[in-house]
Amino acid sequence: MNKENIAGIKSRFFEDISNSQTEKSLYDVKVKYVGRNGELTKILKNLKNLPPEERKEIGPLANRARHEIEKAYEERKKELGERIDWEKEKIDVTLPGKKEEIGSLHPATLVYREIEKIFPLMGFEIVEGPELETDWYNFTSLNFPFDHPARDMQDTFWIKSDKKKLVLRTHTSPVQVRYMEKRKPPFRIIVPGRVFRNEATDAAHEHTLHQFEALVVGENINVGHFKYIAKLFFSAFFGKKVDIRLRPSFFPFTEPSFEFDISCTVCAGKGCPSCKNGGWLEIGGAGMVNQNVFVSAGYPRNRYQGFAWGFGIERLAMMKYKIDDIRWFESGDLRFIKQF
Ligand SMILES: [Zn+2]
CATH class of the missing domain: 1.10.10 (Arc Repressor Mutant, subunit A)
Structure with a gap:
């Protein structure tokens, strides 16, 4: 040592x-x-x-x-x-990248986006409203008689409440009165949104739907304005020239009321299996706003005219993307959703 x-x-x-x-x-x-x-x-x-x-x-x-x-x-x-x-x-720059799973938009969303792109170009404002409505806005203010079948338990989800009679809105039309209470004409609005019906489901019926409403009010609005706007919109939406046809109908909140069809987007009106050879496709309901609705909103009777129209988003998506059953929309089935 x-x-x-x-x-x-x-x-x-x-x-x-x-x-x-x-x-x-x-x-x-x-x-x-x-x-x-x-x-x-x-x-x-x-x-x-x-x-x-x-x-x-x-x-x-x-x-x-x-x-x-x-x-x-x-x-x-x-x-x-x-x-x-x-x-x-060490990194190998020649290795292929990791593929990320990217989701896709629901077809109803795609239709909404298309609509919300086209209408503002024609000067329309996009307006929304509550899904839980009072009986007043959903029915009474829109001129539904007290004994109208749509108020029946068969069609409407009524909500138990101590105060007012509440419903899951059966259409987007209550937003008409809500909007008019706050604004003076002239105006053009569209109202996209979810609506609810208490009914049995099949290939053409669902309890939860997406709807879309248009309302144009002014001092000199007539059916010709409706036909013109509808023609412009559907031609833009389907990417081809579309014609509009009106048939008489009845809705409490419009007078006169009509159903409207568009010329078949497959055969351009010549007749094919899609339009059952008739050359026309049913789209939705429309009409000139009933003066009683204006009065509900606080406007003087016979001062303004306007047209309103509504249709189902699912119906439009089914036509545009050739979907055969409305129940796919709320199914949450990825095999369906991933195709868009
Ligand atoms: Zn056809």
Whole structure:
């Protein structure tokens, strides 16, 4: 046990740590020299057995060596930690990228977006209203007689409430009166939204539907304006020239009322299986706003005229995308939704 021993340990330690390329092997080197049974540790443990003269000389040397070794270990460890691991960092730029699963828009959403793109170009404002309505806005203000069958339990979801009679709105028309209470004509609005019917579902009927309403009010509005706007809209929507046909009908909130058809988008009116050879496709209902509705909104009777029309978003999507069953829309079935 002498000074040369300690100098030898130190020089071998420095050589070993400079050869260490990983933190693990570096740690093994530390253990080899200053671990519990390390070479230098053995010398330190043996100090007490040395004669006092030798102990005085070797002791400080050994302690200094341990100090230097620990300091050098820490420095090397830091150095290795800062080094870039090129094996781990390597990237292969020729590998194909990871494909992200991108969702698609629901067909009803696609139709809404199309509508909300076309109408503002014709000066229409987009307006929304509540899905939970009072009996007043959903029926009475729209000139529904108290004994109208639409108020019957068969068609309407009534909500239990202490105060007013509440319903899940059966159409988007309540927004007509809500809007007119706050605004003065002239105006043009569209009202997209969800509506609810208490009815059995089949390929053509659903309990939850998306509807779309248009209302134009002014002092000189007539049926010709309706036909013109409808023609412009459906031609833009289907991307081809479309004609409009009116048939007499009845709705409480319009007078006169009519159903309207568009020329078949498949055969352009010549007759094909899509239009059952008639050349026309049924689209929705429309009419001139009943003066009683204007009065409900606080307008003077016979001061303004306007037209209103509504139709189902699902019906439009079914025509545009050739969908055969309305129940697909609320099904949440990915096989259906992913096709759009
Ligand atoms: Zn046809």
